[in-house]
Amino acid sequence: MIGPFEWIGRQALFAFDPETAHGMSLSALKSGLPICGRVTSSERLRTTVCGLDFPNPLGMAAGYDKNAEVPDALLGLGFGFAEVGTVTPLPQQGNPRPRIFRLTADNAIINRLGFNNEGHERALARLRARSGRKGIVGVNIGANKDSTDRVGDYEAGVRRFAGVASYLTVNISSPNTPDLRNLQARESLSELLARVMAARDTAGAQSVPVFLKIAPDLHEADLDDVAAEVTQKNVEGVIVSNTTIARPPLKSRAFASEAGGLSGAPLFERSTIVLAKMRRLLGPDRAIIGVGGVSSADTALEKIRAGADLVQLYSCMVYAGPSLPSRIVRGMTDFAEREGLSNIRSIRDSRLDHWAARPLD
Template identity: 70%
Template sequence: MSALGRIGQKLLFTLDPETAHGLSIAALRCGLPVAGRPPQDNRLKVSLCGLDFPNPLGMAAGYDKNAEVPDALLGLGFGFAEVGTITPLPQTGNPKPRIFRLPSDGAVINRLGFNNEGHAAAEKRLAARKGRAGIVGINIGANKDSADRVSDYERGVIRFARYASYLTINISSPNTPGLRNMQEREQLGELLSRVMAARAAAPAKPPVFLKIAPDLVEAELEDITAEVTEKQMDGVIVSNTTIARAGLSSAGFAGETGGLSGKPLFERSTIVLARMRKLLGPGPTIIGVGGVDSAETALEKIRAGADLVQLYTGMIYAGPALPGRILSGMARFMDSQGLKSLRELRDSRLDRWAAKPL
């Protein structure tokens, strides 16, 4: 990080995390030059599900919850941006404080609870950008007090299919009570059946991905694989935040409830990624998320079976120039190895990662 970047981070870290997050969104919305866009390298292009990604690095859901700045994020160098999670009705989420930085661990704990402005507000913004270049995924969820959560996902598919490069079905947040139960096979089967039927009836038919938790055992991964395969989902995003706390050095906030993201999530999320690649086979798309904060961690996700990778927490600690540094580092690695495409790297450490214990 540059000296100016370190000063900016120090100033932001004097603020509570939600205020700092709001300021970063405001800076992007106003078009402030927070970081330069890195040069494009054709070797980093990835084509899958009918989409041509200029590079494999994306901004994960959770940052731009209300679809305010997807184009500004693409301007930082990201190959794609995922907005949301968006629920049908606006909701304030859980009581504050609900975001906690763990700097010594390079981690964050959050229990936000799908705070967002709802479908109508997001649709207005997404409709205004319709026709612009750039891959923007839309992550949809269910309201906390919904009487029919599956219906909430159907409504999200129908409403946003026309605007989405792809849709993500998020049932893996630990911060909405009972939401992760939808990963259980019977509930998951009903959800995915209805979601895919909704897409079939929608005016546009973007790819649909399922975002899963890292806190799953092998039998649960097998059940998810069976349903994803049977319902012909396009792929899986591995993974959301974890409820585990092993190995943390931060004494202050380590006991806070919520989902843990950042460096401590890297190993487990990468093991689950590799296990899912083994179960799904080589065809379906997998997006690897969790602990990506450098070119090496991004490349390791690809070695473990990912087609694309996403980050969020890493940028909290490394600043908005991080995407450019990662992409430059990936290009240098390809130079050193004489690689013409990232596809040559995928799965090269799949067996090693899949063999690690969960």
């Protein structure tokens, strides 16, 4: 439950439009605020994925810290890892404002930002400046809207950030860059992954894992194709999922028809079904990060039961406040202790059949 100080803070931020409030929250983190109780991750939550040792399985998803301004401040909130970006080779403004909409009654967000960011050079300089610091920080890479070679943009991102990233995420699933999701089609995906993995290996960064971030709006046959290409190209993992262009029943009618990707609580069910189906297709050894509607320890644990190795959140923190990651980590620790689990990973796949059997359409 959100505390009184966070409730007051939320009311103050909600007096501003969402994009202004987002900028204010970044400024607060840069200044050392908010001050949240530090959480010491239990050994029961430690997990190793793709050769990386995570103090706990909860991460901040891409989209919040687009320009790698506050990854260490995010880790200080209790996250076991943080993912910055999406970063494109050249700076771009993104889509016209307004482009973020709060669906408060649904604990949801619709955005059509369009990869607004300061470009590779600014993010790279900040990440180089934190060299030597502890903490797992991934970099989410994308393509410029007007690029004539989008696959080349991803290759450039791999080469640019392989030396400073704990892992790299290839984001081809944002609905806010025209035709970007077409890269999920099998022939295009095959070329993309082949070139990305070759760029990673040529850069001498074979130890840096690559994740593919997919949309929750894919159909069963699409998932088959994605899994086949990920396996064939030996991509280390998949992130399930990005925002959805679908509109499940929503209470917040004022903005429900706005164009863009829906995230937050309403995404939990669909994204968890896709996650479980992808786990079935990929088998037990390929890494999966579950994203979408994580708002509590219970929802984070359910992602793991459905097949996730790691879990990320973003939108739900808009409503629950900056203490949400520490509350989730404490809740997961309490659960592991109550159940006598030596490690939280032991519940992975325990409800895989339940979620994978549910229809997508």
